[in-house]
Amino acid sequence: MVPIPQYPLYSALMTLNGATLVKYYLEEDKAWGVSVEHMQQQIANAKDLGVRLRAITVINPGNPTGTILRRDDIENIIKLAHEH
Numbered sequence: 871m872v873p874i875p876q877y878p879l880y881s882a883l884m885t886l887n888g889a890t891l892v893k894y895y896l897e898e899d900k901a902w903g904v905s906v907e908h909m910q911q912q913i914a915n916a917k918d919l920g921v922r923l924r925a926i927t928v929i930n931p932g933n934p935t936g937t938i939l940r941r942d943d944i945e946n947i948i949k950l951a952h953e954h
Contacts, residue, residue: 871912871926873904877933892916892923902937906946913954926951 871892872880884891894909896902916923928947931938939947 871909871923873927873929873932875932875934876927876929880927880929890916890921892921894926896932896935896937901940902932902935903940904943904947906950909947909950913950923954 871894872884874893874895881891892912894904894912897905897908913923926947928939928944930944
């Protein structure tokens with residue numbers, strides 16, 4: 871999974887390596903934070919398409935936003951990764 875917006879290096883590397891890009895969108899109205907519900911939905915959609923997720927990219931501080939994720943966002947991403 872790769873956050874959007876993101877520096878294009880991540881999506882380009884995935885394309886070069888034949889990987890499937892699964893996006894999760896950062897929420898501007900949450901200071902470019904994450905929505906675990908949205909990430910769960912993106913995971914479910916990917917699994918429905920037969921995609922086997924292997925990693926979650928966390929860009930912190932964010933590029934291009936410059937935002938630093940809140941502690942609870944980071945903890946939620948870790949819990950999500952552990953769950954899946």
